[in-house]
Amino acid sequence: MAESDSNRAASGAPTGTRVGAVMDSLRERIANRSLMPGARVPSIRVMTETLGVSKSTVVEAYDRLVAEGVIVARRGSGFFVSGHAPPLALADLGPRLDREVDPLWLTRQSLEAGAKVFKPGCGWMPPSWLPEDGVRRALRAVARDPQSPLADYASPLGLPALRQQLAWRLAQHGVEAPPEQIVLTDGGTHA
Template identity: 80%
Template sequence: MIRRAGKARKLQRNTIPQNCTGHIAVQFSPADMNDTPHDLAPHAPARTRVDTVMHALRERIASRALAPGARVPSIRMMADALQVSKSTVVDAYERLAGEGVLVARRGSGFYVSGHAPPLALADLGPRLDREVDPLWLTRQSLEAGAAVAKPGCGWLPPSWLPEDSLRRALRAVSRDAPDALLNYATPLGLPALRQQLARRLAQHGIHAEPGQIVLTDGGTHALDLVCRLLLEPGDTVLLDDPCYFNFQALLRAHRARIVSVPFTPAGPDLAQFERALAEHRPRLYITNAAIHNPTGATLSPAVAHRLLTLAGEHDLLIVEDDIFADFEREPAPRLAAFDGLARVVSIGSFSKTLSAAIRCGYIAARAEWVDPLVDLKLATSFGNAQLAANVVHHLLVDGTYRRHLDGLHARLADAMGETLQRLAHRVGE
């Protein structure tokens, strides 16, 4: 049975853990030399400097500031940070390697062992040094100038976007479809674009008829409509940790309760995910199955199948935000493809690949949810942007969008290669 949220209450602007917006920098300082384990007896012998270095690293590994597989600071960097000798750091690293906490790689350095103990959900609570308001962060990302870095937004440089192609498409639409300049859209949205989207979804293994696709004014609008349909105030929603920060802001507007699950290179930590299902009985899970924001990871088929099994067992619904789908050269597994749009709703938009000003997104959902979604769309926005939908359709059918993506893939590959080289150089310093 589908549930709808009631009248929204006044939005509360509380703080949330910053780990839902990106990674936390790992820092060491001489103050770490004074840390004392809680279980250290009052009259226990003083720790040696080697013990102190080991303790500082163990603390960061336990708190996930250094994740399994991460390279620990170089011997020189650690010695400078803690104001100890290099030989002290070498001794500490060697002992930790002997304990299995670190792994030594010849010519590369020391890395955190992949066999770290599981992170408990209780450890994910807010810390005083990691608090941030997601609505403040959203405002800052929109108000800051182009020169300001905006990690977690997933925005391409404006120079990478097809400005000239957009100008030509706008002229063509104004000439060939003048109604798009003046009139409201039909309830579901432009039929020709929905047909194109159905074909594109099929390339990812998602079979949706055009009548199962609802056009929206971007991905955020799509997610808002889904939340209006499926959530009631107080419902619990699972989010990845880290996740896209505006998920937090939107769910706060719907007065949902948020539970975070650690995200791994293959998808959510399944043990923690299953525990969250049992303890919190969530209504919804929101994720990026491909090119996850901000980690860039992609869901593995094994994790996808297990997630869907758990969703069926616990009556969980899933929203798959596929906004970065077109950044892929080869389609990755999709939850909506495995599920057949039974428990999974697929949403996406063209804001990241074409233009943030072209507010054109979509929802692909099971047939019985389409009319309620359309009702909510009409009640809250009286439709979607007809002009934007026509521009996107024009770029899809004349081949411009495909050529743009080909160039985009090449630029992304080059940028990734350059970034990896810079990181390797920095790590080797």
């Protein structure tokens, strides 16, 4: 018996009846997160028209769902989903298959592939996408600059010249941020 069937059986909802169909429809919407906790449930009139059942059928179904604590009635406002969202059910993936792939072999094959072979899973861009000439010029300029510490740690706040440039750009937009208040990172995880 599926989990939703056992829930219905435990709730006493008569499956196969029109009242049960209305209840099942709302339970399904809540389970698949079409209706989240706190969301307004369709009005009795809308549910009557949608499912083609009588008003008394929808009222009975809503009353039972209120009694079960699935929805709550708010006087003058209608019905709302109560509680917390049920946990999502994980799909059954079937039996686990043993892989005949050696990850070390796969890594070695991708790294030893020729220059003309695309390596989409390796984490770097093809050389043709990189500005190699610009990088070479920048490295030569850094190597010629006697002020550039080639073998020393940089400031933990980031490159001072870049922080100064950022402070200047921010000031142009009306943001007062001196270079001492700016921290540069490699990405959002380092911030």
